Amino acid sequence: MKSRDTGSSLIFLILGLSFVAGGLRMGLGPLNAPGAGFFPAVIGGLFTLLSGTLFVRAVVAEKPDREKANFWREERSWVRVFLSLLSLVFFLAALNYLGYILTTALFILFLLKVVGKKGWTVSILIAIAASLGSYALFRMGLGVLLPRGWISL
């Protein structure tokens, strides 16, 4: 994973420097009364140092003899992960517009049908059951306020 480390450590390096910069801007304060910026700057500095060490280590290391291990377990595994993430973002975006019940039903339907590759009937049934059931459980059982939308109960 040597070449992967170069990328990630570089990102962390930049992140660390940002914290240091931010901390310095806020002011370190005197040592006997450390200010708001003290901790972020010092810890940020430490983080930057560690990331830098990792970066150097990754760059200097000899290339591994065998092929880089695959990032993804199988060829097509990234599809499932990507689609699931997409549906999570959909839920986030649609929740306040479509309301809980409809969003949930669509969400579950998509996951079961497209990612899980189940049949239409099963997916629709479970989607409806899950959205209504969870609505009942959380809204009535636990008193959580869920956004109302197109389908209001």
Added chain:
Amino acid sequence: MDSIAGLFYGLGIALQPQNIFFCFLGCFVGTLIGVLPGLGPGGALALLLPVTFALPPSTAIIMLSGIYYGAMYGGSTTSILINIPGEAASVVTCLDGYQMARKGRAGPALGMAAIASFIAGTISLFGLLFLAPPFANFALKFSSPEYVSLIFCGLILVSYLGAGSKLKAFMMGTLGLLLGTIGTDPIEGIERFSFGVPYLMDGVGLIPVIMGLFGISEILLNLEEAGFAGILTEKIKNLFPTQKDWKDSAWPIVRGTVLGFFVGVIPGGNTVISSTMSYALEKKISKHPEKFGTGVIEGVAGPESANNSGPSGSFIPLLSLGIPTNSTMALLLASLMIHGVSPGPFLISQNPEVFWSVIASMYIGNLMLLALNLPLLGLWIQVIKIPYAFFFPVIFLFCLLGSYSLGNTVFDIGVMIFFGIVGFLMKKYGYESAPLVLAFILGPMFEDHFRRSLVLSFGSFGIFFERPISAVFLVLAILLLLISIFPALKRRKERSA
């Protein structure tokens, strides 16, 4: 209140119907989570945390801890039957447990796993019962410098004991501390790193981060897997281990219990480590080490005991010092904090009902789990047969609901998804998440005590070394750091020589 009196007091509370119900619910869900490959206790706790908000603190912790040790019981079921660990600590149980099953001895393996877990769980509780109060007393002597050194030592230890690269683990620890600075500075009241976003004024939400790192990312990682191995469909007859089994397992159980308990106490000591160590230990001192891996019952009894006595051990630092020693304990800490209970030396005096009832209900829980895992085994076997494709949408939904219910804002959902992606990438790139979570939770406390210490000492760093308890922790931490760095330096020398 001394331990025995406390136990009876706690039993009085733990035996209330509401607490019995939620204890059972926790154990049931825990076993379910343990049985299902893919979702571990960390993820389950993260999921169900929001559900506990409406409950009184004792009940909440009773249920959540039920999930934790319940998962340790259930995890062995799939390890033995289909060679897939239900959760991380059950990995070693696969080694001999599955082999026993292939020889037609699945019944005794499962039976022994449950019984060893029960014995270990119950005995280790006595350890918790009698050691926690003195620990708390000792901790009353702590002031800010001691906490700084203790947390520092703890974070170093957690990173050191992690699986992968120590450097990366240390990095994650520091990153966790940095993330903890986002929000309003407690001492000066300035906003730090919030970029004017109102949501961030209180800091990045703890629960969404945890739900993302443990819930969402675990599912995403699981979605990469294809199907799973065939399940042993032979009828499982005869759950009872034979007399020879008992004879062979007796000492492994004792050793496993003690080992797991003490590993649980130290920061970074989690059930994965203790079960692995137990297996290694049993193999080393066995009269027939070559048989390990072919289906010897010691390879099941030892690790199963170790992973069940671990939770009791881990509770000691949490309840007496307020310091979580692994991610699961961190979640319980978060739960306590949300309920307004601050764990630490004062917990026993200020909230005795929480302290004693949690310990008492763990006894009840272990009994329930014995019942859940032996007679109800058939139920779990049916559950395993349900394809994962039906589960994961529901788990996602729970995560989404849970994070939304925190503040009725989709912001929390966003944070959760973000950290879900982060957690997924971290796993892929080889970064440990435990140091990150622990540092994130302990960061604000750490910084606060740190700044106070410097005020106390008028700016001198010597205060950390002048006070004896603090000095001990610091020396320990420095030693650990040196041990971590030396091998790397040696390697570099050898390479350039």
